[in-house]
Amino acid sequence: MRLCVHGDTLFAWVSAAKLAETGNQVLMRVSGINNSFDPTREPNLSFLLDEQQQAKRLLIESLADEMPTDVHLHLIAIDLAIDDVKVLMADIIKQVDDTKPLLFIVMSALPIGSLDQLQEHAEQAMSMHTHKQSVSVVGLPLFCREGSALTDYSKPINLLICGENGSPAITQTLELMRPFVRQASHIMIVPHTTGELIKMGVNAMLATRISFINEMASLAEKLGVDIELVREGLAADPRIGADYLHAGCGFGGPSFAEGLLSYAKTLRQEIDTSGLIDAVLAINESQREILFRKVWRFFQGSLAGKKIAIWGAAFKAGTASLENSVVHPLLQGLWAQGCITQVFDPLASEALYLQYGANPLLHIAQSAYEATEQADALVLVTAWDEFWSPDFELLKKNLKQAVVFDGRNMYEPDFMAEQGFRYFAIGRGESV
Amino acid sequence: MSQQIPRSELAEWCYLQGKAKAMQHTHLRDLAHDQARNQALTFRAGPMLLDISKQKLDTSIFNGLMRLAEVVNLPQAIQDLVGGAVVNNTEARPALHSALRLPRSEQLVLNGQDIVPAVHESLERMRSVVSRIHSRQWRGFSGRAITDVVNIGVGGSDLGPFMACQALNEFVPEEASRLQVHFVSSIDGTQVSDLLGTLRPETTLFIISSKSFTTIDTLSNAHTAMQWMLKARADKALILAHHFIGISTQPQKMSAWGIPENNQILFWEWVGGRFSLWSGIGLPIALKVGMANFEAMLAGAHFMDKEFSDKPLAQNLPVLLGLVGVWNATFLDIRAHSVLPYDGRLKFFPSYLSQLEMESNGKSVDKQGFSLDYATCPVLWGEVGPNAQHAFYQLLHQGTQAVSCDFIAPIKRYTGQVYSAEAQKSLQSQHQLALANCLAQSRVLMLGDASTDSDANTPNFKRYRGNQPSSTLLLDELSPYTLGALVALYEHKVFVMSVIWDINPFDQWGVELGKKIADKMTLALAGQKDVVFDASTMHLLDIISKANQEVSS
Numbered sequence: 001m002r003l004c005v006h007g008d009t010l011f012a013w014v015s016a017a018k019l020a021e022t023g024n025q026v027l028m029r030v031s032g033i034n035n036s037f038d039p040t041r042e043p044n045l046s047f048l049l050d051e052q053q054q055a056k057r058l059l060i061e062s063l064a065d066e067m068p069t070d071v072h073l074h075l076i077a078i079d080l081a082i083d084d085v086k087v088l089m090a091d092i093i094k095q096v097d098d099t100k101p102l103l104f105i106v107m108s109a110l111p112i113g114s115l116d117q118l119q120e121h122a123e124q125a126m127s128m129h130t131h132k133q134s135v136s137v138v139g140l141p142l143f144c145r146e147g148s149a150l151t152d153y154s155k156p157i158n159l160l161i162c163g164e165n166g167s168p169a170i171t172q173t174l175e176l177m178r179p180f181v182r183q184a185s186h187i188m189i190v191p192h193t194t195g196e197l198i199k200m201g202v203n204a205m206l207a208t209r210i211s212f213i214n215e216m217a218s219l220a221e222k223l224g225v226d227i228e229l230v231r232e233g234l235a236a237d238p239r240i241g242a243d244y245l246h247a248g249c250g251f252g253g254p255s256f257a258e259g260l261l262s263y264a265k266t267l268r269q270e271i272d273t274s275g276l277i278d279a280v281l282a283i284n285e286s287q288r289e290i291l292f293r294k295v296w297r298f299f300q301g302s303l304a305g306k307k308i309a310i311w312g313a314a315f316k317a318g319t320a321s322l323e324n325s326v327v328h329p330l331l332q333g334l335w336a337q338g339c340i341t342q343v344f345d346p347l348a349s350e351a352l353y354l355q356y357g358a359n360p361l362l363h364i365a366q367s368a369y370e371a372t373e374q375a376d377a378l379v380l381v382t383a384w385d386e387f388w389s390p391d392f393e394l395l396k397k398n399l400k401q402a403v404v405f406d407g408r409n410m411y412e413p414d415f416m417a418e419q420g421f422r423y424f425a426i427g428r429g430e431s432v
Numbered sequence: 433m434s435q436q437i438p439r440s441e442l443a444e445w446c447y448l449q450g451k452a453k454a455m456q457h458t459h460l461r462d463l464a465h466d467q468a469r470n471q472a473l474t475f476r477a478g479p480m481l482l483d484i485s486k487q488k489l490d491t492s493i494f495n496g497l498m499r500l501a502e503v504v505n506l507p508q509a510i511q512d513l514v515g516g517a518v519v520n521n522t523e524a525r526p527a528l529h530s531a532l533r534l535p536r537s538e539q540l541v542l543n544g545q546d547i548v549p550a551v552h553e554s555l556e557r558m559r560s561v562v563s564r565i566h567s568r569q570w571r572g573f574s575g576r577a578i579t580d581v582v583n584i585g586v587g588g589s590d591l592g593p594f595m596a597c598q599a600l601n602e603f604v605p606e607e608a609s610r611l612q613v614h615f616v617s618s619i620d621g622t623q624v625s626d627l628l629g630t631l632r633p634e635t636t637l638f639i640i641s642s643k644s645f646t647t648i649d650t651l652s653n654a655h656t657a658m659q660w661m662l663k664a665r666a667d668k669a670l671i672l673a674h675h676f677i678g679i680s681t682q683p684q685k686m687s688a689w690g691i692p693e694n695n696q697i698l699f700w701e702w703v704g705g706r707f708s709l710w711s712g713i714g715l716p717i718a719l720k721v722g723m724a725n726f727e728a729m730l731a732g733a734h735f736m737d738k739e740f741s742d743k744p745l746a747q748n749l750p751v752l753l754g755l756v757g758v759w760n761a762t763f764l765d766i767r768a769h770s771v772l773p774y775d776g777r778l779k780f781f782p783s784y785l786s787q788l789e790m791e792s793n794g795k796s797v798d799k800q801g802f803s804l805d806y807a808t809c810p811v812l813w814g815e816v817g818p819n820a821q822h823a824f825y826q827l828l829h830q831g832t833q834a835v836s837c838d839f840i841a842p843i844k845r846y847t848g849q850v851y852s853a854e855a856q857k858s859l860q861s862q863h864q865l866a867l868a869n870c871l872a873q874s875r876v877l878m879l880g881d882a883s884t885d886s887d888a889n890t891p892n893f894k895r896y897r898g899n900q901p902s903s904t905l906l907l908d909e910l911s912p913y914t915l916g917a918l919v920a921l922y923e924h925k926v927f928v929m930s931v932i933w934d935i936n937p938f939d940q941w942g943v944e945l946g947k948k949i950a951d952k953m954t955l956a957l958a959g960q961k962d963v964v965f966d967a968s969t970m971h972l973l974d975i976i977s978k979a980n981q982e983v984s985s
Contacts, residue, residue, distance in 0.1 A: 286576075289575070289576075289577075292575060293574060293575030293576065294575075295575075296571060296574075296575030297574065297575055300667075300670060301571065301573065301575075301670055301673060301674055332567075332569070333569065333571075336564065336567065336569035337569075337571075
């Protein structure tokens with residue numbers, strides 16, 4: 001098939017790469033602005049993109065380039081508000097110069113109700129056009145996780161297709177996704193709004209589980225209980241399960257919180273309440289500063305001039321992205337108190353430099369141990385593999401005081417105590 | 433000021449007395465339809481329009497008032513005020529609230545030193561505090577960001593900031609939208625006890641505002657706040673460092689209370705308490721509406737300062753408002769004055785003014801210490817006009833008291849996006865209703881029955897005497913800038929009246945004695961036996977002490 005991918009979000013890149021890989025002719029139109037995703041951030045993605053470009057199945061152009069006139073399948077995976085998506089659609093419709101049906105597959109994360117609005121808008125735009133062929137909008141919300149997006153795309157847990165079951169548009173979408181359909185654990189074809197609600201619901205449920213365990217962690221800490229044991233007990237119950245049940249410093253990542261805010265807004269508009277999700281968001285906001293608060297309390301609010309080592313900045317291991325990472329509230333909090341921060345991240349150093357390079361209180365270290373030199377404490381932000389078993393002796397030697405704040409619960413409190421560390425984690429370790 | 437002729441013996445004074453006598457026989461309705469007079473008695477200054485044509489005065493009186501102002505050297509007095517002369521003679525200091533509004537580029541030398549840099553240094557310290565709190569980087573003892581600020585202060589450390597915060601509620605910037613600002617003033621603890629039940633110690637910051645830092649009302653509330661904080665975290669140094677800011681002219685006293693130097697904002701002896709909202713005392717305003725809006729208020733006030741110091745008397749809004757005030761209170765013997773904003777945002781403007789005017793000019797000796805033989809400041813009160821229509825307007829229309837009024841209203845309101853377009857439209861029409869009522873009431877007060885079609889058969893209980901004078905003050909709209917100008921207008925109006933009356937508006941000796949006696953009374957209530965008061969007081973003390981004994985036994 002010939003298709004055009006609009007946008008340069010993670011979903012856009014992954015779709016373009018995977019659909020070209022499976023034999024389609026893909027034209028990708030990237031904006032280069034507006035939260036563009038850097039494909040080098042995702043394992044193997046750059047390689048696949050290069051490969052597909054060399055095979056001439058993938059062509060990358062800019063949104064500013066001329067709109068193709070002979071493509072009838074458009075993937076909208078752009079990070080824009082709905083009104084801008086409408087403008088884009090109208091531009092595409094304007095360019096079409098024959099009578100083949102037009103299909104828009106929308107992957108962008110938009111508020112509930114957007115797909116119906118876009119369908120209506122597309123029909124309206126088409127009715128003003130001389131050719132007046134049929135036009136359809138199909139939603140294809142992806143559940144790809146950054147770090148494993150290519151695999152998630154190939155083997156979807158739930159391939160959720162939003163449109164009118166049995167319509168030619170759905171048939172065409174299924175045809176496009178055929179290589180992945182057979183590997184999908186579950187396939188659903190549902191009306192637009194149903195699909196949107198499922199996508200929102202998945203995010204909201206996962207977020208709720210995280211805030212739930214984080215609230216329990218605060219209580220566990222107060223009661224001197226190890227939250228990891230509590231978590232294990234909860235996870236053993238098959239009705240609950242183990243996923244998204246790790247206490248930590250809150251959820252982040254691109255568009256996760258944003259999607260939740262949009263969901264909360266829809267709740268308020270439609271049923272005049274957003275109690276649960278507001279609570280989930282409020283707990284999360286507080287949790288995102290928990291590392292700062294622990295440091296603050298340990299030093300009794302006297303942080304000016306303290307040197308703080310930070311391991312990890314990416315919002316999760318395996319990515320170079322700082323988007324919505326808890327490192328931001330931590331750094332801003334520490335800087336506001338006049339702390340010097342020495343940060344090491346195996347992948348996100350450059351992003352850190354681009355965003356905060358000018359700040360004299362930021363020192364970007366070349367190695368984990370360099371970050372800890374002469375530091376008053378170490379704060380662990382991202383669970384990179386290399387942090388699991390560090391050289392504790394060297395660590396102790398480097399630090400002015402053997403104090404570790406662990407935002408990812410990577411170490412054993414008893415072991416750390418034996419090694420002579422003051423160890424503070426989330427819902428375990430010493431309480432401060 | 434030495435060996436001067438008492439005011440009431442000045443020829444210009446006597447002239448006005450004669451005019452006033454004649455005016456007693458004139459009804460306002462006889463002046464109401466003269467368009468040239470209306471034109472001549474309507475004035476504009478920047479975003480503000482003042483109509484004094486509903487006052488009982490004509491050209492000769494207007495000119496007489498101007499002559500009186502000239503002969504008592506009002507122009508010089510104005511220059512003395514803004515130039516930093518010792519205008520507060522009983523406390524031997526200047527009253528330089530206008531200096532707090534000077535732009536950084538200006539200079540004002542006081543005792544050989546330019547005070548403008550110090551003023552802006554203090555503003556910078558405010559800005560730094562505001563920025564730390566708004567960016568959620570001012571942390572409480574637990575490391576959580578401050579979400580609630582409680583201003584503890586009374587009188588000038590409360591009324592001005594409180595009034596301005598209420599007036600400018602819609603100007604809260606995004607970064608301050610999650611910050612709540614509260615006010616605690618009363619010595620009995622009502623507000624503080626209500627408030628402490630709803631706040632979390634770890635996210636609450638107290639501002640202790642007191643010019644002298646000895647005010648018992650404020651310090652007792654602060655003590656309660658401290659006890660409440662210490663119960664949450666029994667580390668006084670930590671609590672002081674992160675939960676208390678002091679604003680005062682007395683750094684040693686703040687330090688003695690425990691406020692760390694970093695948390696102290698200073699102002700100066702030459703700022704009167706009731707004129708202090710422009711200084712560090714205005715911190716709650718800046719916290720509520722942001723530093724930029726606070727500075728817009730300062731700019732609005734500075735605009736009025738320039739009007740006051742530069743404009744000829746006959747076009748000078750504060751002078752006009754002040755002379756009208758003197759004409760009503762002293763010459764027409766109108767002993768009550770009501771301030772009636774037709775805008776709910778100005779709800780606390782009248783109570784703010786009641787301090788500004790009555791504490792300043794509620795005096796009965798002149799600057800030489802001699803008793804006055806004429807009436808000074810009227811009793812001043814007020815309320816949001818449309819609400820007051822359902823409360824005390826009955827007295828204005830049909831009572832036996834002569835009352836002068838100030839009607840205040842913005843012309844435009846609800847121009848920004850509020851809620852839905854429908855709600856906005858409805859709100860705009862509500863504002864039109866408010867304006868209609870404003871104009872209707874001042875018209876009826878002026879004309880009485882003549883404003884309607886009553887005739888000889890109308891029973892007396894339905895009759896309106898009218899003849900109650902009023903001024904109307906229209907603002908283009910209410911904004912931080914126009915509010916600043918409005919407040920400065922009244923500050924200077926008060927000064928103008930004090931100059932005509934030859935009194936010192938900047939002291940308040942009348943509030944001192946009560947404080948002293950209260951100290952003795954506190955001892956008596958605590959059980960001290962060797963005190964003797966009057967019969968009534970002794971009896972009341974006895975009743976209270978017996979009741980207390982019953983409770984404790």
